[in-house]
Amino acid sequence: MYEPIxxxxxxxxxxxxxxxxxxxxxxxxxxxxPEVMQVAQAVEMFHNFTLLHDxxxxxxxLRRGQETVHIKWDNATAILSGDLLQIEVYExxxxxxxxxxxRLFNKMAxxxxxxxxxxxxxxxxxxxxxxxxxxxIRQKTAVLLGFSxxxxxxxxxxxxxxxxxxxxxxxxxxxxxxxxxxxxxxFGETAKVGKRIGGDIVEKKKTYLWNEMWSRIDAPTQQEIxxxxxxxxxxxxxxxxxxxxxxxxxxxxxxxxxDYTAKSLTGLDHFHTTLGDxxxxxxxxxxxxxxxx
Amino acid sequence: MYEPIxxxxxxxxxxxxxxxxxxxxxxxxxxxxPEVMQVAQAVEMFHNFTLLHDxxxxxxxLRRGQETVHIKWDNATAILSGDLLQIEVYExxxxxxxxxxxRLFNKMAxxxxxxxxxxxxxxxxxxxxxxxxxxxIRQKTAVLLGFSxxxxxxxxxxxxxxxxxxxxxxxxxxxxxxxxxxxxxxFGETAKVGKRIGGDIVEKKKTYLWNEMWSRIDAPTQQEIxxxxxxxxxxxxxxxxxxxxxxxxxxxxxxxxxDYTAKSLTGLDHFHTTLGDxxxxxxxxxxxxxxxx
Numbered sequence: 001m002y003e004p005i006x007x008x009x010x011x012x013x014x015x016x017x018x019x020x021x022x023x024x025x026x027x028x029x030x031x032x033x034p035e036v037m038q039v040a041q042a043v044e045m046f047h048n049f050t051l052l053h054d055x056x057x058x059x060x061x062l063r064r065g066q067e068t069v070h071i072k073w074d075n076a077t078a079i080l081s082g083d084l085l086q087i088e089v090y091e092x093x094x095x096x097x098x099x100x101x102x103r104l105f106n107k108m109a110x111x112x113x114x115x116x117x118x119x120x121x122x123x124x125x126x127x128x129x130x131x132x133x134x135x136x137i138r139q140k141t142a143v144l145l146g147f148s149x150x151x152x153x154x155x156x157x158x159x160x161x162x163x164x165x166x167x168x169x170x171x172x173x174x175x176x177x178x179x180x181x182x183x184x185x186x187f188g189e190t191a192k193v194g195k196r197i198g199g200d201i202v203e204k205k206k207t208y209l210w211n212e213m214w215s216r217i218d219a220p221t222q223q224e225i226x227x228x229x230x231x232x233x234x235x236x237x238x239x240x241x242x243x244x245x246x247x248x249x250x251x252x253x254x255x256x257x258x259d260y261t262a263k264s265l266t267g268l269d270h271f272h273t274t275l276g277d278x279x280x281x282x283x284x285x286x287x288x289x290x291x292x293x
Numbered sequence: 294m295y296e297p298i299x300x301x302x303x304x305x306x307x308x309x310x311x312x313x314x315x316x317x318x319x320x321x322x323x324x325x326x327p328e329v330m331q332v333a334q335a336v337e338m339f340h341n342f343t344l345l346h347d348x349x350x351x352x353x354x355l356r357r358g359q360e361t362v363h364i365k366w367d368n369a370t371a372i373l374s375g376d377l378l379q380i381e382v383y384e385x386x387x388x389x390x391x392x393x394x395x396r397l398f399n400k401m402a403x404x405x406x407x408x409x410x411x412x413x414x415x416x417x418x419x420x421x422x423x424x425x426x427x428x429x430i431r432q433k434t435a436v437l438l439g440f441s442x443x444x445x446x447x448x449x450x451x452x453x454x455x456x457x458x459x460x461x462x463x464x465x466x467x468x469x470x471x472x473x474x475x476x477x478x479x480f481g482e483t484a485k486v487g488k489r490i491g492g493d494i495v496e497k498k499k500t501y502l503w504n505e506m507w508s509r510i511d512a513p514t515q516q517e518i519x520x521x522x523x524x525x526x527x528x529x530x531x532x533x534x535x536x537x538x539x540x541x542x543x544x545x546x547x548x549x550x551x552d553y554t555a556k557s558l559t560g561l562d563h564f565h566t567t568l569g570d571x572x573x574x575x576x577x578x579x580x581x582x583x584x585x586x
Contacts, residue, residue, distance in 0.1 A: 057369035076350035102387045
C-alpha cells in the first residue's frame with residue numbers, strides 16, 4: 001500500500017515548496033527547528049498528493065518522465081494512496097501542533113481544490129479571460145507557495161504583518177512560476193524540460209499564452225488556427241508557436257512573468273532582518289525566474 | 294463544485310457516528326458544547342468522504358438507493374469532491390483546536406484507508422481467514438465508531454483510561470455492526486434494507502458469513518458451489534443461502550454479532566457516571582443490534 005507513495009515521492013522534482021518553507025524560516029532563525037522540518041515535509045507531501053489525484057483527473061500517463069501511479073497500478077490505488085498521503089500530511093501538521101498553521105493550511109488546500117476544479121472547467125470553455133486564468137493559477141499553484149513562505153515565517157517568529165507579506169510574495173512567485181511553466185511547455189527544449197514540447201498547444205489548453213494570442217489576432221487568423229488543428233501535431237505546434245510569437249503574446253507573457261519576479265525581489269528588499277539571512281529566498285526567486293526546465 | 298457534496302450529505306443514512314460522539318459526551322456533560330457539535334459533524338462528513346471515494350474504487354452505481362456521485366457526475370468530480378470534503382473535516386477539527394483529538398483522528402483515518410486497501414485485496418483472494426476478515430472490518434468500520442466515542446468522551450472531560458475504554462467499546466459496536474451488515478446483505482428484506490439482497494453472494498464477497506460457510510462444508514459441496522456460479526443470480530443466491538443456513542454459518546455469524554453487542558452493553562455497565570446519562574449510548578447499542586436495515 002505504501003509502495004505507490006514511495007514511488008511518487010522518489011520521482012524527484014524541484015522540491016521548491018520545502019525549500020521555500022526553510023528559506024522563509026531562515027529570514028528569522030539560524031538553526032532549523034523540528035517543527036519547520038515537519039512543515040517542509042508536509043508541503044512536499046501535499047504537493048505529491050495533488051499530483052496523484054490530478055493525474056487521474058487529467059488522464060496524464062507520465063509524470064517526470066515516468067508512468068503515473070494510476071497507470072503503473074490503477075485508479076483505485078492512486079485514489080487511496082493520495083488519500084493516505086493527505087492523512088500523513090495532517091499527521092505532520094498535528095506534530096507541529098500549531099492551530100494557526102493548520103487553519104492556514106486548510107484554507108490553502110480548499111483554494112487549491114477550487115483551482116483544480118476551475119482548471120478542468122476551463123477545458124470545456126472556448127475562451128477564458130486572462131483575469132480568470134490568473135485567478136485559477138493563483139489557486140492551483142501560487143497559494144501553496146504563499147502558504148510555504150507564510151508557515152516558515154510564522155515558525156521563525158515573524159509578526160502577523162510580515163508573515164502575510166511573505167504570503168503575498170509567495171503568490172507573486174507562484175504566478176511567475178506558472179506563467180514560465182506554460183511558456184516552457186511551448187517554447188522550452190525537450191531535453192531540458194523532460195517532456196514533449198507543445199503538449200498544451202496540441203490539447204488547445206487555454207493558457208495565458210493562448211488567450212493572449214487569441215485576443216491579439218484577427219478573425220481570418222483565428223479561422224486559420226481552427227483549420228490547422230486538422231493537420232499533424234508537428235504542424236499544429238509549429239503554426240501556433242509562430243502565431244504566439246508574431247502576435248507578441250510570447251513576449252508579453254514572459255514579460256508578465258518577469259514583472260512578478262521583480263515584484264517578489266522588490267518585496268524582499270523591504271525586509272530588514274537582523275538575525276536572519278535573505279540570501280536563501282533571493283536565490284530561490286532568481287533560480288525560478290531563470291530556469292529552463 | 295459544492296453540489297456533489299450537498300448531494301451525498303442529503304442522501305441521509307443513519308447518522309450513527311455523530312450520534313455516538315454526542316452519546317459519549319452525554320456520559321459526562323448535560324449541555325453540548327460547540328466543539329462536540331463540530332466533531333459530530335466532522336465524523337459524518339469524513340464518513341461521507343470515504344463513501345465518495347470507496348464508491349469509485351468499488352464501481353458502485355448506487356448509494357442509499359440513489360446514483361453515486363461518480364455516476365451522476367464523473368470520476369474527477371467524485372475524487373475532487375471527496376478531497377474537498379476531507380479538507381472541510383480538518384477545518385472542523387482545526388476549529389475544535391484539540392491536538393490530541395486531531396492525532397487520534399489521523400490515526401483512525403490511516404487505519405480506515407488500510408482497511409479499504411485490504412477489502413479490495415481480499416476480492417482477489419480465494420480464501421480469507423476469519424481473523425483477517427475481522428481485522429479488516431475493524432479497520433474499515435469499527436475504528437471510526439471507536440474514534441467517535443473516544444472524541445466525544447475526551448471533550449466531555451473523560452479520563453484517559455475511560456476514553457480508551459470507550460474506544461474499545463466503539464470497536465465492539467463496530468464489529469457487531471459490520472457483521473450484521475453482512476448478514477442483512479444476504480438475509481435481510483429488500484424493502485427494509487433498501488437494496489437488492491444477495492449482492493455480496495453474487496460478487497462472491499469473502500465476508501465472515503461466506504468464510505465460515507466455506508470452512509464448514511466438504512469438498513463435494515465446495516464443487517457444487519463452484520458449479521452453481523454458472524447459473525442465474527436467483528439460483529446462486531438461493532443455493533448459497535441454503536448452504537450458509539445448513540452449515541450453521543448463518544447462526545454462528547449472528548451469534549458472534551450478538552456477542553459483540555453484549556460485550557458493549559457489559560462494558561457500559563461498568564461506567565459509573567454521576568453527572569451524565571448512559572441512556573443515549575445504551576439506546577444506540579440496542580438499536581443497532583436489533584436493526585433490520
